[in-house]
Amino acid sequence: xxxxxxxxxxxxxxxxxxxxxxxxxxxxxxxxxxxxxxxxxxxxxxxxxxxxxxxxxxxxxxxxxxxxxxxxxxxxxxxxxxxxxxxxxxxxxxxxxxxxxxxxxxxxxxxxxxxxxxxxxxxxxxxxxxxxxxxxxxxxxxxxxxxxxxxxxxxxxxxxxxxxxxxxxxxxxxxxxxxxxxxxxxxxxxxxxxxxxxxxxxxxxxxxxxxxxxxxxxxxxxxxxxxxxxxxxxxxxxxxxxxxxxxxxxxxxxxxxxxxxxxxxxxxxxxxxxxxxxxxxxxxxxxxxxxxxxxxxxxxxxxxxxxxxxxxxxxxxxxxxxxxxxxxxx
Amino acid sequence: xxxxxxxxxxxxxxxxxxxxxxxxxxxxxxxxxxxxxxxxxxxxxxxxxxxxxxxxxxxxxxxxxxxxxxxxxxxxxxxxxxxxxxxxxxxxxxxxxxxxxxxxxxxxxxxxxxxxxxxxxxxxxxxxxxxxxxxxxxxxxxxxxxxxxxxxxxxxxxxxxxxxxxxxxxxxxxxxxxxxxxxxxxxxxxxxxxxxxxxxxxxxxxxxxxxxxxxxxxxxxxxxxxxxxxxxxxxxxxxxxxxxxxxxxxxxxxxxxxxxxxxxxxxxxxxxxxxxxxxxxxxxxxxxxxxxxxxxxxxxxxxxxxxxxxxxxxxxxxxxxxxxxxxxx
Numbered sequence: 001x002x003x004x005x006x007x008x009x010x011x012x013x014x015x016x017x018x019x020x021x022x023x024x025x026x027x028x029x030x031x032x033x034x035x036x037x038x039x040x041x042x043x044x045x046x047x048x049x050x051x052x053x054x055x056x057x058x059x060x061x062x063x064x065x066x067x068x069x070x071x072x073x074x075x076x077x078x079x080x081x082x083x084x085x086x087x088x089x090x091x092x093x094x095x096x097x098x099x100x101x102x103x104x105x106x107x108x109x110x111x112x113x114x115x116x117x118x119x120x121x122x123x124x125x126x127x128x129x130x131x132x133x134x135x136x137x138x139x140x141x142x143x144x145x146x147x148x149x150x151x152x153x154x155x156x157x158x159x160x161x162x163x164x165x166x167x168x169x170x171x172x173x174x175x176x177x178x179x180x181x182x183x184x185x186x187x188x189x190x191x192x193x194x195x196x197x198x199x200x201x202x203x204x205x206x207x208x209x210x211x212x213x214x215x216x217x218x219x220x221x222x223x224x225x226x227x228x229x230x231x232x233x234x235x236x237x238x239x240x241x242x243x244x245x246x247x248x249x250x251x252x253x254x255x256x257x258x259x260x261x262x263x264x265x266x267x268x269x270x271x272x273x274x275x276x277x278x279x280x281x282x283x284x285x286x287x288x289x290x291x292x293x294x295x296x297x298x299x300x301x302x303x304x305x306x307x308x309x310x311x312x313x314x315x316x317x318x319x320x321x322x323x324x325x326x327x328x329x330x
Numbered sequence: 331x332x333x334x335x336x337x338x339x340x341x342x343x344x345x346x347x348x349x350x351x352x353x354x355x356x357x358x359x360x361x362x363x364x365x366x367x368x369x370x371x372x373x374x375x376x377x378x379x380x381x382x383x384x385x386x387x388x389x390x391x392x393x394x395x396x397x398x399x400x401x402x403x404x405x406x407x408x409x410x411x412x413x414x415x416x417x418x419x420x421x422x423x424x425x426x427x428x429x430x431x432x433x434x435x436x437x438x439x440x441x442x443x444x445x446x447x448x449x450x451x452x453x454x455x456x457x458x459x460x461x462x463x464x465x466x467x468x469x470x471x472x473x474x475x476x477x478x479x480x481x482x483x484x485x486x487x488x489x490x491x492x493x494x495x496x497x498x499x500x501x502x503x504x505x506x507x508x509x510x511x512x513x514x515x516x517x518x519x520x521x522x523x524x525x526x527x528x529x530x531x532x533x534x535x536x537x538x539x540x541x542x543x544x545x546x547x548x549x550x551x552x553x554x555x556x557x558x559x560x561x562x563x564x565x566x567x568x569x570x571x572x573x574x575x576x577x578x579x580x581x582x583x584x585x586x587x588x589x590x591x592x593x594x595x596x597x598x599x600x601x602x603x604x605x606x607x608x609x610x611x612x613x614x615x616x617x618x619x620x621x622x623x624x625x626x627x628x629x630x631x632x633x634x635x636x637x638x639x640x641x642x643x644x645x646x647x648x649x650x651x652x653x654x655x656x657x658x659x
Contacts, residue, residue, distance in 0.1 A: 046520035047491075155608040185378040186547060186591045190604030193593075212520050219593035219602070242595055256525035257595050260553035260577050 004173055004206055005058070005092075006034040010067035012053050016279065026278045027053040029230045030067070032305075035174060040200055040207045042217035042238065044253070045227030048278070051210045054227075055176045058208065059094045060085070072173075090120035093167035097179040099159035103151045109159075110147035112166050113137075120170045136165040139203065140195055157188035164195060174206045175199070181216065193220050214257050218242055226250050229276035229286035232305055236312030246314040248291045248328035255329040285317065292328050293318045339406075340508050340541045341367040341390070346403030348382070348389045351396070357613045359385040359398070361565040367509065367558075370539045372532075374556030374573060376549045376588070378609050382565040383545045384433075387513050390543070391430050392420055408508060425456045429502035431495075431512040438498060439486040445472075445497050446482030452504055471500040475530060492523035499531065509541045516551065528555055550592050553577050561585045564610050564620040571645030581647040583625045619650060627651060 012028040015021065028050040035041045043051050056062045058069060060076065069076040071088065079085055093116075096102040103112060113133045117124060124132060134144035140161040151159060160180055167175050177196070181189040197220050199205045211217050217224060217238065224238040226249065234247040245251045276286045283302050288294040297317045305313040306320050318326060348360040360382040367373050377383045388394050390405055392412050405412045407428060412420065432438035440448055449468040453459050459467070469479035475496040486494055495515055502510050512531075516524040532555050535542055546552060552559070552573070559573040561582065569582040580586045587605040607624040610616055616623050622632040632650055639646040640653050 046522065157608055185609065186549070187378060187587060187605035188608055190591050190593075190602045191606075194601070194604075214521070215593045215595045218595055218599065239599075252522055254595060256521040258521075258525070258548070258550040258553060259594060259596060260550045260589070260592075 001036045001039070003034045004037050004039075004072065006032075006070045007054075007058075008032050008068045008070065010054065010057060010069065011065045012050075012057060012062055013065045023279055026230050026281055028057070029281075031227075031230075031232055032067075033225050033232065033235060035206050035208060037173070037206055038200055038204050039223065040196060040209055040221045041223045041225060042221035043208060043210045043225045043227060044212060044214055044217050045233075046212060048229075049227040050230040051212075051227055052178055053230075055094065055178050055208065055210055058092065059176055060089065086120065090116075090170040091173045092176060093170055093172050094176040094178065095160070095163045095167050095180050098183055099156050099163060100151075100183075103159055103162060105151050108148055108150055109154065109162050112162070113147070113169050116166055116169045132169060133165075136168045139168060139199075140165045141191070155188075156184050157191060160184060160192055161195065164192075164199070168199065168203065168205070172205055174208065176208050176210075178210045179212070180209075182211070182213070189216065190219075196220050214242070214253060215259075226253065229278050229281070231286065231302075232313075232315060233287070234312075234314040234316075235305070236309075240309065240312050244309070244312075244325055246308050246312070246319040246325060247287075247316045248293055248318075249287050250314075251327060251329045252290070285315075293326060338369050339366045340369045340371075340408060341543075342404075342406040343390060344404050344406070346386070346389055346405065347401040348385050348394065348398055349401040350398050352613075354613070356401075358401070359565050359612055360389060362403070363562075363567055364403075365558075365560060365567070365570060367541045367543060369508070370535070370541055371558060372535060372542045372544065372552075372556045373558045373560065374552040375543065375545045375560045375562060376547065376552070377562035378547060380564075380609055380612065381562045382612075383562050384513055386562070387430075387511055387543065387545055391424075391428065391511050393430070421456070425452055425502075425507070426505045427507050428509045428511065429505070429507045431498050431502050431510065431515045433514045434518060439494060441486055444483050444485055445489075449482070449501055449504060452501055456505065467504060471503045472497065474503060474534065475500045491518055492527065495519060495523075495527060496530065499527075499534070503534065503538070506538055507540055509543070512542060512544045514546050515544075517546070517548075524551065528552075531555070549588055561588070564615060565612060566620065566648060567639060567646065568621070568648050569645065570639070571643075571647075575643075575645065581642060581645060581652060582621075582649050583627050584621050587624075587626075619648075 010028060010031045014025045014027055016025050017023050031054060043054065045051050057064050079088060103109065110133055114129055117129045117132055133147055137144055137147060142158060142161050181192045184192065193216055196207055200207060209217060209221055221238050224241045225235045226233045228249045233249045234241060242254065245254055284300055285298040285303050288298040295318060303315040303317050305315045307313050308319060344364045346360060346363045347358060349356040349358050363386060375383050385398065389400055400413055446468055450464050453464050468482055472479045472482065477493055477496055481489060516527050544552060544556060556573045559571065559576045560567055561569040563584050569576060569585045576585060580589050590602055591604045593602060605624050610620060618633040618635055619637050622628040635650060637648050637650045637653060639648045642652055
């Protein structure tokens with residue numbers, strides 16, 4: 001397995017308040033993870049945990065405050081020329097959450113695809129561009145005659161497929177998919193999730209799947225990264241993490257997923273689900289206020305990720321000191 | 331976690347239809363919907379966007395505004411038909427006996443007023459109360475949903491999404507109503523906050539015995555909380571019955587498809603298919619059974635004959651295959 005992309009101590013802070021304000025919001029703090037070729041990595045966490053900020057840094061919409069992103073071994077901060085910039089954004093395109101807001105409503109849907117092709121693959125003739133647009137539409141499960149439609153004529157699921165077709169036209173290595181199914185109806189979500197696995201298996205594309213829905217992450221992803229308050233709480237092969245969650249936050253998250261097939265678990269009742277404070281945070285674990293396992297160390301030292309079983313890391317003092325799995329919530 | 335279900339109905343909806351009067355003609359968003367909610371019962375209504383579930387709630391609460399209007403049917407609440415009542419007559423019932431929790435607390439709360447001021451508005455509008463009574467009751471309901479009463483002086487933006495949603499529920503509890511109508515109150519929350527809110531609603535319901543109508547698009551969310559479940563598709567009821575029965579043995583192909591559309595976090599990883607196609611546009615409804623273009627079991631006559639709601643055991647199911655017993659339990 002070749003590593004495609006790696007982040008090293010990726011950090012992004014935002015200044016908030018007026019010009020005189022010294023307050024800083026730590027959206028993403030010291031995040032290091034990798035994405036391999038032909039791999040779907042799910043980035044999960046509650047709203048405000050920094051998932052989308054990471055995606056935006058990977059798409060070069062935000063510059064990191066510190067830390068570095070390596071793509072195919074080369075640091076992104078070295079990208080200077082427009083040519084390299086274009087090449088990178090073609091290799092790592094983004095698919096957005098809102099299929100109703102992310103397609104220009106006044107053009108036919110082929111407009112976006114053809115523009116991407118013209119910009120990123122200038123060697124193609126006009127005829128070849130049309131053929132290629134029809135091909136990618138076929139791959140994502142749309143008829144070629146859909147190219148002539150206007151966005152308002154398509155359903156939400158079809159529009160989101162257009163988003164994937166547009167990304168695919170650039171022959172990407174990695175698609176950044178920020179909550180691509182959360183605005184779709186449940187009956188058509190599965191179709192999109194199946195499309196993502198198809199792109200991985202047949203087109204060899206890696207996908208960073210950003211979601212708050214653990215069940216859908218399990219359905220498509222190979223690895224899981226759980227974020228909490230801008231930091232990675234736990235990461236590892238998805239089946240391993242879900243079967244043996246080591247971080248108390250992952251355990252809380254899993255216990256809260258509604259599962260009609262399982263009996264009701266009541267442990268989460270004590271948890272209010274209040275979001276963590278990420279404005280000028282002091283050292284220490286950011287989950288400690290909600291954590292039933294918290295010890296004194298948690299208030300003083302920020303836990304770092306440590307490998308607890310092969311490929312499976314957790315940032316938790318308690319999990320790291322005890323060899324066995326400690327269940328805080330189940 | 332099933333609550334006791336006494337028999338007196340608090341709400342009886344019968345033959346309710348709602349039309350949107352548009353330039354190109356009337357579009358029927360809710361078509362001939364009937365159901366009963368007993369005292370202290372939890373009714374879950376699920377369906378996809380555009381199936382008419384929110385319109386139905388608005389019709390029950392008499393909150394429809396033009397171009398929507400009730401075309402037929404009645405809404406009997408505590409023995410009185412609400413359809414056709416004037417605003418003045420409704421005002422005596424609203425909030426005292428029937429309250430509504432809206433989908434997005436972000437927009438439903440007034441951003442420039444404190445939580446306490448908004449509670450006071452609601453109490454003043456629906457009864458005579460001294461300021462001491464208002465303050466005492468406001469603090470009491472906030473405590474009931476687990477929020478410190480100091481937040482009566484907070485503005486909505488100072489609260490987290492979960493707290494805003496809980497203060498909306500507190501507001502609905504001001505008068506201990508008989509019926510609380512909830513329109514996707516948890517949709518803006520993440521799973522952990524969602525679960526804690528659901529448990530809270532259920533606890534309050536058991537403590538005070540009000541009935542709940544809960545609308546959601548997420549079927550798995552209410553699987554442990556509702557007594558009765560109603561599945562809607564394209565403005566009609568497709569299946570209505572006890573929640574546990576429907577989850578254990580869904581009868582309508584649409585319900586079956588919905589249940590199979592949720593990946594599970596436990597058990598083996600199995601490929602899922604979802605439901606092909608997409609929900610119909612209500613201004614161009616398919617002939618016959620409205621679900622037949624997407625139905626894996628559709629027969630020829632499904633495209634021609636419009637199915638009724640057929641009683642089957644203790645359930646109602648709208649499917650032709652169940653009408654003549656060609657597919658029994």
